[in-house]
Amino acid sequence: MMGGTLLIGAALLTGLTATVLLFGNYLRREERYLDAVTPLIGVTAGLLSLALAYLTFQFVTTDYANAYVWNNTANYISLFYRITGVYAGNQGSILLWASLTAIVAFWAVVVRGLERRETKLVEGITMGVVTYFAAMLVLDSPFKPISAEFPEMDPGFVPIDGTGLNPLLIDPYMAIHPPIMFVAYALLTMPFAIAVAHFISTVRGEGGLFEAWIGSVTRWLRIAWLFLTAAIVLGSLWSYRVLGWGGIWAWDPVEVAVLIPWLFLTATLHAVMNYRSRSTYATLAPAMTGATLALIVYATAIVRSGVFRSVHSFADGGIGAALLVLLTITSILGIGLPLGYWLLREPETESESSSASQRWITRVNLKHLAVLSIGLLGFVSVWGLTFPVLNTYVTGVEVEVGGQYYNLWSYPIVLGVLLVLGFYMDYDVEGRRRALLSLGIFSLLTVLAALVVPSETWTLSNVDGSDALLYRLVGNASALSILPPAAYVCLTVIKRTLELVPGNPNRNFQLKQVGITMIHVAFALLVVTVTFSYLFTAQSSLVVADADREATIEGSAVHEVPDSNYAVQVSDYRSYQRPEDPNVEDMALSSGQIASRGQELHETRRPVYGTATQINAGPDATVIQLDNSGVWIGVMNASQTELGIAEGDQVVGVGTVMWDFLPELPQSDGVVVTDAASVGPVSNPPAALDQTRVDGTAVGLNVYQNGEQIAHGTAGQEQYLQQDGMEVRDVLVDRGLAHDTYVIAAVDDGTVSLTVKQIPLMTVMRLSVGVLLLGMLLVIVFDPAHGLARLWPRVTRQQNATETTSD
Structure with missing residues (x-):
């Protein structure tokens, strides 16, 4: 060690x-x-x-x-x-x-x-x-x-x-999720250092360095965003498979904690893209860049401190004062230093301020609004996490902030972000007047769609007269309100790309614009699919008694699932344990290991195994020599006949190791003192050596929809015996084009309780995530100003030769 x-x-x-x-x-x-x-x-x-x-x-x-x-x-x-x-x-x-x-x-x-x-x-x-x-x-x-x-x-x-x-971590997605997350965290350390160095240099009167390092900052932030997004996606897929509740997001405290730096990083990227040394982003962009690491440390403290009760939190104890100190240091450097500089810097001259305010609808101001809106989304999440902790410390009363808070506060902001994004893209192509007209039309369509409520299912939340006014307004709005802003974004982004790409000879520029289009279209689709997926998930339940018996009958009964077009047939039922084929050598010490460790094992309880090479039976005990060594098993108050062990048998026993215990037996060094119930043949080890860690039950199911089989697989549960009996569900998921069929099984002594869910738009959601990540990868590589392709001289020379030929 x-x-x-x-x-x-x-x-x-x-x-x-x-x-x-x-x-x-x-x-x-x-x-x-x-x-x-x-x-x-x-x-x-x-x-x-x-x-x-x-x-x-x-x-x-x-x-x-x-x-x-x-x-x-x-x-x-x-x-x-x-x-x-x-x-x-x-x-x-x-x-x-x-x-x-x-x-x-x-x-x-x-x-x-x-x-x-x-x-x-x-x-x-x-x-x-x-x-x-x-x-x-x-x-x-x-x-x-x-x-x-x-x-x-x-x-x-x-x-x-x-x-x-932790049983919840035994899943491929969760095995990959943390390393990718920490890659993102590590990458964000460098832009944090650049931003802090920029403000230190500026305060010391040496001039900032952000402008000279803008390419590096951009690359670090983009690559970190790619990894952070991928990590969040993997975590969502993990919760979808493992937690057994049929969703990818539940506003769990740890989910919110990870979302906060992602939102802030997204806003930071937009601010950095608008950075100019003499613009209003001259302070804001490096300040936001410096704050990212503090938010990362904040998120880590939530995930691993144990302060919040969360199924996602996979550390047993608090992270300790060291992480709180790091949070303080990074907050002072990344937030306090830029804030102090902004408060103490020389104010802008009147001419600069007046000229900047002559026309408030500009591309720059639209980017301001986008950054502010994304930052506001982040604040909603920060406050939702922080308020319960503050309230507990101040009043001693624990409160819980649920999904309704996040959904109803975030939804109108998301609508605003989509409308601003669509307006910016349209303004960039059509100009101010025509873009304003389009914005007015889509804003009106959004309001009208919010009033169209075909049924209660279409409302965003169940609210009553005692809820806050905002909750009542937003909660009673129709989910249709998300469609006009999302369509606005898709139309304007694609139109902007078709305007900019075909006429530009620079292949890198074209690929970057395609990447930008993919990112924003995928984001709009994700907003729509997540909203409709949650609102229109349908579920029904049934209980199959004697499922273990039905599984043995060929052509067993097909059970209709009430209030649905599904039916389920039990095709298999089996119980299992892990490890399936336990090896005694993994749990017990050999006679040679006992002998080599000698006195250090004295008076400790140990399992031991070996071949019985000599058996001596006395009036009060039977002693069994192992492997012709000085190690014996001493079985108190038992005869050889009662034990059923003969010389040459493979024996295992659990007892207390006593050194120099039988001086009358010269060839003995140590004796493992035990009783008849704790010793037996290796082929049938005693209960004291039970190696069972997991009891599991798997139920084979055929799932039918409208009479046609759509899925076949297993669902079940596993109980981890030595970890407080914790249970983990194994769900059956059939990934369809329009929706997923999601089956949860709870098993109790042959009876299976089934919950069948129909979760819409999951395939579209998965494709949108793939397009989002691929789009950012294109931007990272092919951005003409800051892309990785610029760092590869050979690739750049080949690209230039191609462009010259095409010209």
Whole structure:
């Protein structure tokens, strides 16, 4: 265990040295020992990565001498999910985050170098974050020995099995979701450092650096947005499959926490795209860029602190004061510093202010409004999370902010965002007058559609006269109100693309515009599909008694699902346990292991197995020698006949290891003292060695709609016996073109309670997400100003040659 902690300690030392050298050279305008900085950063990244690899190795080999491994995996868990356990807890997550951030810092210094003075400041801030993470890990190491978890046990005590991974994390989506999320978090460290360095440089009268670094900032933010969006999507798909409630979003506190930095990052990207050194975004864009990391730390604290009760929260305890300190530091640097600069800076001259206000409908002001609207959405989420905590601390009364708050406050803002987006795209092509006319028409259509309520199903929420006025107005509005703004966006975005793309010879520009179109159209479709999916999900239930008996009958009965056009037939019913084929060697020590550990196992209760090579029966006990060794099993008050064990049998027993227990038996060193109920053949081990961790039931189902079979599969549940009996559903999902058929099964002693849901537009939702991500990828690569293609000279030369030929 010491090896892993030493790796982190060494990373702390090298990271701190690099940070001190960077800040020292920046402040003194020197280059002392500067040649050592890049290797130091590389060594820090290497040490943290090596520590992460070592921790992963311990999980793969189930090294339970490490308390963190013991707490987050078990023998029965497959290799893939053992690796998932690495970041299932606080320490492993911080180590993953630290390693990725160090790699980002090393990449940046290799690409940009340290020749320029402001680069030292940027790299120093980034390495400061890495160093802080390393310090956190030294104080709360993921390599803490098991003796720290069980100080009452004898030295050298190592459990045979682990406590297991949180059952909710045993899913492919959740195995991938956290690493992608932390990649996004690590990438956002660099724009945070650039923004903070910009304000430090500005306050010191040295001029800002944001304009010179705008390309880097844009690339970091876009790539981080891509990863963060992908992580949120994977998390939503996980909740859809694993939680068994048939939805991708429930405004759970952790879901909201992740959404906050995504919304703010989206607004930041729009602000950065409008940045000019002499514009109103000269302060706002870098300020928003600097605030992103503080929001990331805030979101992490919510996910992993245990403050909020959430099915998504997958850390057992609080993250500790260290994360709160980091939140304070990043808030001061990323929010307080820009705010202080904005309050104390010289005011604009009257001529500048008056000229800027002569015409309020401009492209710049429309971008202001878009950024403000997205920021307002973020505030709705922040307040929904923060208010319950503040109220609890102030009044001592716990309150819960539910989905109705988020839905009814966010919905009108989303409508406004769509209308502003459509107006901006139209204004860019048609001009002010015609765009205003279109905006008026679609705004009127939105209001009229909100009044058209075919049935109560179409209203956004169930409200009554005691609810707030906003809740009554928005809650009684029709879901049809989302269609005109969404159509407005799709039409204007496509029209703008058709106007800009065909006549432009620059292939990179064309691909970027196509990407922008894909992003905004996909966003509009997502808003529509999410709204209608939730409002028009239909469900019915039925109970199939004696389902276990029906499963054995060929051509068993087909049960009509009440109030639906579905029918269900039980085709299979089976119970199972995990591990399915337990290996005694995974749970018990061999006689050789007992002998080699000797006195350290004295008076500890241990399982042991081996071949019975000699059996001595006495009046009070029967002793069984294992493998011709000095290790014996002593069975009190039992004869050989009662035990049914003969020489040559494979034997396993659980008892207390006593060293030098039978001096009258010269060939004995240690005796495992037990009783008849705790010893038996390996082929039928005693109940004391029961390895069952999971009891599961799977029900095979044929699902019919209007008499035609549409799905066949299994649904069921699993109960994790040694984790407080926690139950996890296994749902059956048939992905149809128009809707998903979603079946949940609750099983109790042969009786199956089924819930069948029809969830519309899920396929469109999935396609929209794919288009959204692909669109951003096109923008990241092919943006003529800041795309990755500009960084590839060979690609750029080939592109230029193609464009010249086409001209």
